[in-house]
Amino acid sequence: MPASSPRQMRLGLFLLSTGHHIAGWRHPGAQADMPTSIRAFAEIARMAEAARFDMLFLADNNCVPQTDWPAVRRTTRANIFEPIALLSALSVVTERIGLVATGSTTYSEPYHIARAFGTLDHISGGRAGWNIVTTSNSNEAWNFGRDSHMAHADRYRRAAEFVEVTKGLWDSFADDALVRDVESGIYFDAGKLRVLDHQGEHFTVRGPLNLARPPQGHPVLVQAGGSEAGRDLAARTAEVIFAVNQALPDAQEFYADIKRRLLAHGRDAEAVKVMPGLFPVVGRTRAEAEDRMAELQRLLHPDVGLSLLSFLTGGFDFSPYDVDGPLPELPDTDVGKARLKVIADLAKRENLSIRQLYERIAVSRGHHMVVGSAAEIADRMQEWFEGGAADGFNVMPPTFPEGFRAFTELVVPELQRRGLFRTEYSGATLREHLGLARPPHAARGHVALPPA
Amino acid sequence: MPASSPRQMRLGLFLLSTGHHIAGWRHPGAQADMPTSIRAFAEIARMAEAARFDMLFLADNNCVPQTDWPAVRRTTRANIFEPIALLSALSVVTERIGLVATGSTTYSEPYHIARAFGTLDHISGGRAGWNIVTTSNSNEAWNFGRDSHMAHADRYRRAAEFVEVTKGLWDSFADDALVRDVESGIYFDAGKLRVLDHQGEHFTVRGPLNLARPPQGHPVLVQAGGSEAGRDLAARTAEVIFAVNQALPDAQEFYADIKRRLLAHGRDAEAVKVMPGLFPVVGRTRAEAEDRMAELQRLLHPDVGLSLLSFLTGGFDFSPYDVDGPLPELPDTDVGKARLKVIADLAKRENLSIRQLYERIAVSRGHHMVVGSAAEIADRMQEWFEGGAADGFNVMPPTFPEGFRAFTELVVPELQRRGLFRTEYSGATLREHLGLARPPHAARGHVALPPA
Numbered sequence: 035m036p037a038s039s040p041r042q043m044r045l046g047l048f049l050l051s052t053g054h055h056i057a058g059w060r061h062p063g064a065q066a067d068m069p070t071s072i073r074a075f076a077e078i079a080r081m082a083e084a085a086r087f088d089m090l091f092l093a094d095n096n097c098v099p100q101t102d103w104p105a106v107r108r109t110t111r112a113n114i115f116e117p118i119a120l121l122s123a124l125s126v127v128t129e130r131i132g133l134v135a136t137g138s139t140t141y142s143e144p145y146h147i148a149r150a151f152g153t154l155d156h157i158s159g160g161r162a163g164w165n166i167v168t169t170s171n172s173n174e175a176w177n178f179g180r181d182s183h184m185a186h187a188d189r190y191r192r193a194a195e196f197v198e199v200t201k202g203l204w205d206s207f208a209d210d211a212l213v214r215d216v217e218s219g220i221y222f223d224a225g226k227l228r229v230l231d232h233q234g235e236h237f238t239v240r241g242p243l244n245l246a247r248p249p250q251g252h253p254v255l256v257q258a259g260g261s262e263a264g265r266d267l268a269a270r271t272a273e274v275i276f277a278v279n280q281a282l283p284d285a286q287e288f289y290a291d292i293k294r295r296l297l298a299h300g301r302d303a304e305a306v307k308v309m310p311g312l313f314p315v316v317g318r319t320r321a322e323a324e325d326r327m328a329e330l331q332r333l334l335h336p337d338v339g340l341s342l343l344s345f346l347t348g349g350f351d352f353s354p355y356d357v358d359g360p361l362p363e364l365p366d367t368d369v370g371k372a373r374l375k376v377i378a379d380l381a382k383r384e385n386l387s388i389r390q391l392y393e394r395i396a397v398s399r400g401h402h403m404v405v406g407s408a409a410e411i412a413d414r415m416q417e418w419f420e421g422g423a424a425d426g427f428n429v430m431p432p433t434f435p436e437g438f439r440a441f442t443e444l445v446v447p448e449l450q451r452r453g454l455f456r457t458e459y460s461g462a463t464l465r466e467h468l469g470l471a472r473p474p475h476a477a478r479g480h481v482a483l484p485p486a
Numbered sequence: 487m488p489a490s491s492p493r494q495m496r497l498g499l500f501l502l503s504t505g506h507h508i509a510g511w512r513h514p515g516a517q518a519d520m521p522t523s524i525r526a527f528a529e530i531a532r533m534a535e536a537a538r539f540d541m542l543f544l545a546d547n548n549c550v551p552q553t554d555w556p557a558v559r560r561t562t563r564a565n566i567f568e569p570i571a572l573l574s575a576l577s578v579v580t581e582r583i584g585l586v587a588t589g590s591t592t593y594s595e596p597y598h599i600a601r602a603f604g605t606l607d608h609i610s611g612g613r614a615g616w617n618i619v620t621t622s623n624s625n626e627a628w629n630f631g632r633d634s635h636m637a638h639a640d641r642y643r644r645a646a647e648f649v650e651v652t653k654g655l656w657d658s659f660a661d662d663a664l665v666r667d668v669e670s671g672i673y674f675d676a677g678k679l680r681v682l683d684h685q686g687e688h689f690t691v692r693g694p695l696n697l698a699r700p701p702q703g704h705p706v707l708v709q710a711g712g713s714e715a716g717r718d719l720a721a722r723t724a725e726v727i728f729a730v731n732q733a734l735p736d737a738q739e740f741y742a743d744i745k746r747r748l749l750a751h752g753r754d755a756e757a758v759k760v761m762p763g764l765f766p767v768v769g770r771t772r773a774e775a776e777d778r779m780a781e782l783q784r785l786l787h788p789d790v791g792l793s794l795l796s797f798l799t800g801g802f803d804f805s806p807y808d809v810d811g812p813l814p815e816l817p818d819t820d821v822g823k824a825r826l827k828v829i830a831d832l833a834k835r836e837n838l839s840i841r842q843l844y845e846r847i848a849v850s851r852g853h854h855m856v857v858g859s860a861a862e863i864a865d866r867m868q869e870w871f872e873g874g875a876a877d878g879f880n881v882m883p884p885t886f887p888e889g890f891r892a893f894t895e896l897v898v899p900e901l902q903r904r905g906l907f908r909t910e911y912s913g914a915t916l917r918e919h920l921g922l923a924r925p926p927h928a929a930r931g932h933v934a935l936p937p938a
Contacts, residue, residue, distance in 0.1 A: 059666070059673065066666045066673075070698050072578075072609045096597055098696045103935040107676040113664070113698050116605040122571040123609050126524075126578040142598070145548055145629045153568040157524045157575050176692035177597045212565070214511070214518045219787050221511065221518075224559040240628035244550045246522050246565050335671050483555040 043419050043454045044307055044426025044468055045446075046091045046134070046276075047082045051075070052110045053433035054313055056342060056396045057333035059110050063436025069113040072123055078434050079124045082131055085442040086456050088467040089132030089163060090124065091256075091276070091428055092117040096141050097173040105341030118150045125158035132464030134163035134256055134274075139196040140189055141169060141178050144239055147196075148203035151253045152245045160249035160463030164200075165256040165276065166267075168193045186371070190263040192236045197255070197271050199237050202230045202478045204252050206242035209475055224483030231479045241479065250465050251473040260288065260372025268306070269295030273470050276428050277310040278373060280380050280402050285310055285423035307425040307468055310418070311401035314411050315432055316440045323405045330432055331393060339392035346395060347374060357389045376400050401430060408444035415445075416454060495871050495906045496759055496878025496920055497898075498543045498586070498728075499534045503527070504562045505885035506765055508794060508848045509785035511562050515888025521565040524575055530886050531576045534583055537894040538908050540919040541584030541615060542576065543708075543728070543880055544569040548593050549625040557793030570602045577610035584916030586615035586708055586726075591648040592641055593621060593630050596691055599648075600655035603705045604697045612701035612915030616652075617708040617728065618719075620645045638823070642715040644688045649707070649723050651689050654682045654930045656704050658694035661927055676935030683931045693931060702917050703925040712740065712824025720758070721747030725922050728880050729762040730825060732832050732854055737762055737875035759877040759920055762870070763853035766863050767884055768892045775857045782884055783845060791844035798847060799826060809841045828852050853882060860896035867897075868906060 051069040052059035059066045068074040079090060098112045106112055117135035125133055133154060137147045147164065155162035168189035175183040184192070211226035230241035257272035259265060268275050269292060279285035293303045315330070317323030340357070344350055347364050355362055361381040364374060377400055381391045397403060404414045418424040431437035449455040461467055503521040504511035511518045520526040531542060550564040558564055569587035577585055585606060589599045599616065607614035620641035627635040636644065663678035682693030709724035711717060720727050721744060731737035745755045767782070769775030792809070796802055799816055807814055813833040816826060829852055833843045849855060856866045870876040883889035901907040913919055 057671065060668045060671055066668060070608050070664075076578075095696065096601070098694055101681075101934075103676040103679070107674050107679075107935065108671050110673055112674065112679070112694070112696055113659075114696055115608065116570075116601040116697075118568075119570050119574040119602060119605040119609060122574040123578050126528075126575050141595075143593075143630055146594070146598075149548070149568040150571060153571040156522050156567065157571060173692075176690075178595055179690040207565075212522075216512045216518060219509065219512055219560050219785065221562055222559050222564065224555040227555070227559075227564070229553075238628075238631040240625075242550055242564070244547065244564055244566055245568075333671065482553075483559065 040453055042456055043415065043449060044088045044309060045455065046089045046309055046426070046428040047087050047438070048311065048428050048430040049075070049078065049090050049092055050430070051114065051434065053437050054398065054430035055330045055432040056109055056338055057335065058330060058433040058437070060333040061330060061433050064433040065435060068434055069110050069115070074434070075120060075124060076127045078438060079128050079131065081435065081438060081442060083128045085446045086459060087131055088426070089134050089464055090121070091134045091165065092121065092136055094136035095171060095174060096138060097171060097177050099171050099173055100341060100345045101173060102341040102344070105337040108335050108338045118154060122154055122157055125154065125161065130459045130462065132161045132163055132254070132467055133158055134165055134254065136165040136167050138167050138169040138174070139193040140184055141174060144196050144199040144203060144237060145243070148200045148243050149245060152204055152243065152248045155248035155250055155253045156246070160465070162248070162250070163254035163256050163274070163464055165258065166193060166197060166272070167258065186261070187263060190267055194267055194270070195234050195236050199230070199232050199234070199239050201252055201476070202232060203239070203241055203243035204248055205476050205478060206230065206245070207247045209247050212246055225481055225485060227482040228477060228479045229482055242482065247475065250463050251475070254464050254468065254470060264372065265292065265295060268292065269301070270299050272306055274468065275306060275308045277308055278376055278400055279310045279423070280376055280400070281383065282418060282421060282423055284379070285418060286421065289423050304469070305471070309426045309428045310424050311430055312415065312427040313398035313401050313403040313430045313432065314441055314445065315403070315405040315437070316408055316411055316444050318407065318444070320406045320410060323407065327405045330397070334393065334396050339396045342396050343388070343392040346377060346400065352388060355388060358387045361386070361388055361391055373400055397432070398430070408448045411445050412448040412452065415449065416452065419454065492905055494908055495867065495901060496540045496761060497907065498541045498761055498878070498880040499539050499890070500763065500880050500882040501527070501530065501542050501544050502882070503566065503886065505889050506850065506882035507782045507884040508561055508790055509787065510782060510885040510889070512785040513782060513885050516885040517887060520886055521562050521567070526886070527572060527576060528579045530890060531580050531583065533887065533890060533894060535580045537898045538911060539583055540878070541586050541916055542573070543586045543617065544573065544588055546588035547623060547626060548590060549623060549629050551623050551625055552793060552797045553625060554793040554796070557789040560787050560790045570606060574606055574609055577606065577613065582613070582911045582914065584613045584615055584706070584919055585610055586617055586706065588617040588619050590619050590621040590626070591645040592636055593626060596648050596651040596655060596689060597695070600652045600695050601697060604656055604695065604700045607700035607702055607705045608698070612917070614700070614702070615706035615708050615726070615916055617710065618645060618649060618724070619710065638713070639715060642719055646719055646722070647686045647688050651682070651684050651686070651691050653704055653928070654684060655691070655693055655695040656700055657928050657930060658682065658697070659699045661699050661703070664698055677933055677937060679934040680929060680931045681934055694934065699927065702915050703927070706916050706920065706922060716824065717744065717747060720744065721753070722751050724758055726920065727758060727760045729760055730828055730852055731762045731875070732828055732852070733835065734870060734873065734875055736831070737870060738873065741875050756921070757923070761878045761880045762876050763882055764867065764879040765850035765853050765855040765882045765884065766893055766897065767855070767857040767889070768860055768863055768896050770859065770896070772858050772862060775859065779857045782849070786845065786848050791848045794848050795840070795844040798829060798852065804840055807840060810839045813838070813840055813843055825852055849884070850882070860900045863897050864900040864904065867901065868904065871906065
């Protein structure tokens with residue numbers, strides 16, 4: 035690679051309102067009404083764009099994920115904007131930053147997802163991305179007339195078919211189908227419109243999608259699965275992987291495994307960007323960062339920590355165990371297998387008690403945490419980025435706006451000084467920011483109007 | 487009513503891109519790329535707000551409604567933005583105007599609809615409305631794994647339950663549930679959060695909705711049904727009725743019938759605003775208006791007219807009939823019964839041939855058309871408004887931007903001079919514009935956390 039264009043880090047902003055620390059909304063650096071304030075979201079979006087981030091990233095649930103009310107009422111997590119509506123509004127107050135929303139393949143339909151993300155891509159001028167999740171929360175099932183969520187393997191088979199149908203719908207119109215010929219009165223060339231006629235195991239969808247092909251061809255496909263099925267789906271379909279790794283060796287193993295799987299599927303190693311979550315607590319000095327962290331931890335109520343730990347381990351009941359004792363053996367469950375392993379490994383590696391574990395988890399939700407000066411945080415990011423563990427990071431500030439402002443004012447300039455991160459956008463679309471190719475139009479189904 | 491505040495007309499803008507005339511996109515007064523241009527939509531939204539309109543209104547289909555490709559390729563109708571994404575973007579470039587989107591009760595889920603419209607209401611500061619449709623198009627069924635659309639009666643039973651569940655979800659949080667007490671660490675009062683636990687004929691939905699109660703309590707409920715089942719559902723649940731009436735006596739009958747039904751359901755006659763569609767072709771003189779109309783009609787290809795007529799009559803095949811002969815008897819179908827009657831009545835009343843009928847229909851799609859000077863159009867609107875036929879109108883300009891600009895520059899000032907329409911907004915929310923009460927919070931289901 036020429037010295038003039040060294041490999042560049044990609045940065046996403048995980049836009050969990052009030053910030054990633056679950057008690058962070060109580061901190062003076064947070065804006066407690068952010069979950070229902072479009073002004074607050076717009077301010078953060080503009081701040082991320084000014085720092086030249088690649089994208090905003092919105093997690094989502096079609097439910098209140100936890101229903102342990104004494105704990106949940108102490109968090110802002112019961113209150114989240116529908117992501118397409120939010121990102122569509124944010125697209126108007128920004129110009130370049132990518133906009134990635136989560137959409138469930140278990141509780142939605144390909145036609146709805148294709149329309150919503152396709153429209154967001156048009157409205158934003160090619161900045162949309164779809165974070166594909168299979169959803170493993172029973173509370174979500176109960177909001178859609180199901181008794182329980184689908185089994186892990188079924189969810190992933192459905193997801194694979196769902197993604198293929200959605201891509202087929204985006205390709206209904208060829209890129210040059212809209213001729214808009216005022217003279218002849220032909221608006222689109224029906225020879226360049228395809229009827230998908232999909233009939234599969236989970237879906238029967240005729241099409242065509244009632245929308246011109248999105249500016250990016252397809253919105254960028256993002257995934258987070260770390261299980262065997264998740265890795266396989268990601269290697270076959272994803273373009274960005276939102277990974278969860280605590281330690282460098284695990285991250286290196288995951289990174290190498292994904293790149294290997296890509297080659298096995300005939301894809302280029304550069305076709306997928308691996309971006310682990312990163313929870314940074316930054317100060318002008320390390321001591322200041324540690325003080326900030328301690329301040330945040332003092333705000334954490336034990337109910338919240340224990341409830342979150344139980345939730346993240348698939349509902350494991352910790353009440354029979356001594357909270358200052360070691361973590362018991364966790365049974366294999368049907369939810370987030372990769373996350374479960376990360377949590378158990380963390381407790382083992384650092385010999386944490388249940389209390390110490392939930393204090394760590396409540397902060398970063400299992401993601402990689404760095405507390406330190408800007409140089410220390412940049413060092414860690416550079417180590418992972420150059421050490422075969424990451425193509426970039428999904429940054430999870432502890433609080434909005436303060437925790438994020440500190441990152442943009444201190445860490446981003448440090449990364450730029452080191453030549454690791456852009457100082458200006460060079461492209462206009464999310465694909466261009468990420469260095470991903472625009473997918474060519476694929477001719478699926480049959481043409482709407484064959485030549486006469 | 488005091489003279490200082492005479493009854494005011496309500497105006498909605500039916501935002502069908504490129505305009506309501508099906509060949510209007512070919513006209514120099516239209517912007518042919520509007521279907522995929524957020525800038526063009528934003529310009530129209532600002533124009534409507536500057537004219538003090540109550541609301542924008544977006545029709546919708548989860549399909550290309552017609553698949554008669556030789557005709558459809560001559561229209562812009564195969565290309566429409568997903569309405570929540572579009573309105574959410576438009577909410578950021580406007581401040582006061584209401585934002586009404588169509589959402590299907592047949593091909594969506596109450597939880598998705600409640601989240602999307604609730605979020606739009608938050609983002610827009612209380613300007614959202616939901617146009618409830620039951621969807622009667624087989625092309626839509628085929629995009630969602632169904633062989634055919636549900637029968638008329640089933641659709642309406644499902645719709646009634648759907649609306650109740652959605653309202654229940656919006657009432658998950660009480661208005662004052664979010665206490666955000668930084669000191670105690672309580673974000674919301676779980677004694678003011680309700681779990682819906684709905685179990686009905688069509689839906690099982692536990693709740694709660696993961697969203698604070700919308701600013702308007704509930705987004706404004708809009709409906710268009712003119713059939714017996716449609717009128718009954720509207721009288722029970724709607725707050726705005728988008729009516730389709732060609733002639734004053736029919737409009738008066740419909741208006742009186744709705745107001746009667748309201749009283750029978752224990753609702754106030756003012757609780758619902760009846761707003762028929764109005765297709766205005768305006769000129770500085772009548773002659774200029776007629777010239778504009780003739781210009782538009784010259785752009786209409788016969789394939790398009792006949793195809794649209796067939797579509798609007800539930801797929802009736804006109805090919806065996808002489809296009810210059812009279813309209814045959816139309817069989818009762820399962821789609822849009824009220825619309826069918828309007829079309830048949832129009833042909834009979836004005837003794838139209840099939841060709842003359844489709845020329846009329848292609849223009850206004852069965853809605854009330856007025857071609858004339860500003861004074862003539864205002865006269866007709868005043869006649870209906872004061873004659874017990876309308877509380878306002880859903881305005882359907884033939885083209886965007888020109889056809890709408892002519893309406894705002896010529897007709898709106900005339901209505902304002904006559905004291906029939908506001909010159910400034912007096913309220914901030916769509917409910918305030920329309921004079922609709924904010925629904926009180928209803929305690930459905932059970933409380934999340936009972937008092938200790």
